[in-house]
Amino acid sequence: MSFFSRPQPQPQEGPVAGVLAGGQPEAQVIVPRGHDDVDDRKLSSYTELKVSLHQQLLDMINLSVIDKMPPAEFRAQMGEMVRELLARENRPLNRQEQAQLVDDVLDELLGLGPLEPLLKDASVTDILVNCHSNVFVERGGQLHPTAVRFKDDRHLLRIIGRIVSAVGRRVDESQPMVDARLADGSRVNAIIPPLAVDGPLLSIRKFAKERIDMEKLIQIGSVPQSVADLLVGIVRARRNVLISGGTGSGKTTMLNAMSAYIDGRERIITIEDAAELQMQQVHVARLETRPANIEGRGEVTQRELVKNALRMRPDRIIVGEVRGGEAFDMLQAMNTGHEGSMTTVHANTGRDALARVEQMIGMTGFDLPTRSMRAQIASALHVVIQLERMSDGKRRLVSLQEITGMEGDVVSMQEIFRFRRESTDASGTIHGHYVTTGIRPKFVSEFVARGIEVPDRIFDPNHVLE
Structure with missing residues (x-):
């Protein structure tokens, strides 16, 4: 194979000269870092130069050979x-600028193409690709x-394939949905035709380079200091916690922040679909599910991992998110000596969260009476934390409730704190404050x-929470 698609008075030949293609440039626009407006503003001189070099290379080489060469050899040539x-x-560029330009162009060829600038932009938290022309x-x-664009759906599919193959997963017509993660831990979901009607869809939830701890949550207004102190006490007192909220409400962030206060002498087992929890302790065993292979075999579910975790002598079990029958095994673990365990669930209110857990128990296939299921929930869980991403984009803890037991056939709950929304200003920012209900929790x-010391005044309804 020849590297060039047609004879060119271009750079030297070598093994890379076997990368010949004959195709069109795949990436039409590369946006500079921090650029997020679809308008007619001119790209910087640096970015124009990068675009020019990138398109010349794509005209010259055969992209199908890229993945067959050793990365170091390809990068060097x-x-x-x-x-x-x-x-x-x-162009008058110094040595440092030339080196940076080479790295940026190679990122286009060996990285994730037009998405690379967005992945490197620290201000971006989510990247949402709706087919090749809308990002x-x-x-x-x-x-x-x-302004990011892919040349066509084939280009986008190639980038998706590069992401999922790096973690041993695949996406094709027989398995058109996939969850994966990038090397830095960012969460990735992709869905392709025939399930995606208009073209491939890609969602990337970026992994924060700077870990968001409880102090940071207080600083950005997600939780007041008084409530944060109580959350720390809940973790140290080994209360079982269910964190509830909608998509993107900050459930995993809250779980990470709270887990920092687990005693470092305890053995922690984490179970996730895509590993993203950031445990700071030394004694942590991380487990991750595995999808079925191309023959439909080899799948390992969260429920199987929870069962296996019980044989690993855990002090606490942390499940990234319960979605099915593993909820029953998780409750069983909480009821059999693994206090202080935590998990998350998608739900809009604390009461809805318990209803969802109840439904998940029903997915185990066991025909359990309703009262028996609810008794399991009431016995296993102690605290339900409700989070919400509000219309101004801020994630806030909006309710903290304690489960106190059963009243008849109903799981009884009492709210300790809530966020009271007061107004929304002209810029869309929501204003409000936290109030306490005046109930002193049993825990x-x-x-x-x-x-563990927590001032009683924080439960006083006349106390201003800060």
Whole structure:
């Protein structure tokens, strides 16, 4: 094979010269970091140069050979080609600028193409690709269109394939949906035709480079100091916690922040579909589910992992999110000596969260009486935390409730704190404050027994929570 698609007076030949294609440039636009407006503003001189070099390379090489060459060898030879092209452009760049330009162009070829600038932009939290021609990002909780484009659906599918193959997964017509993660832990979901009607869809929830801890949550207004102190006490007192909220409401972030207060001497088992929990302790065993292979075999579900975790001598079990029958096994673990365990669930209210857990128990196939299921829930769970992403983009803890037992056939709950929304200003920012219901939770007695101090004044309805 030849590297060039047709004879060209271009850079030197070598093994890479076997990458010959004959195709069109795949990426039409590369946006500079931080660019998020679909308008006619001119790209910077640097970005124009990068686009020019990238498109020249794509005209010259055969993309199908890229994945067959050792990455180090390909990068070295492509680097030489970029430098020769750059010399022909006669641009006044210093050595550092040239090196950065080479790296950026190679990112296009070996990385995730047009998405690379967005992945490197620290202000972007979510990247949402709706087919090849529409890419949106989330910044500060708000969605914005971008100028990023893929050449066509085939180009987008190639990038998706590169992502999922890196973690041993696949996506094709026989398995058109996939959950995966990037090397930095960012969560990825892709769905392709025939399930996606208009073309491939890709969602990337970026993994925060800077870990968001409880202090940061207080700083950004997601939770007041008084409630944060209580959450720390709940973790240290080994209360079982269910964190509830909608998509993107900050459930995993809250779970990570709370888990930082688990005693480092305890053995923690984490169970996830796509590993993204950030445990700070030393004694952590991380488990991840596995999808079925191309023959439909080899699948390992969360429920199987929860069952196996019970044989691993855990002190606490943390399930990233319960979605099915594993909820029953999780409750069983909480009821049999693994206190202080935590998990999350998708639900709009604390009461809805318990109803969802009840439905999941029904997915186990056991014909359990309703009262028996609810008794399991009431006995296993102690605290339900409700989170919400509000219209201004901010994630807030909106309710903290304690489960107190059963009243007849109903699981009884009492709310300790809630966020009271007061107004919305002209810019869309929501204003409000946290209030306490005046109820002193029963688990405070456990605090006293364990030597955990929480001021009683935070339960006073006249106390201003800060």
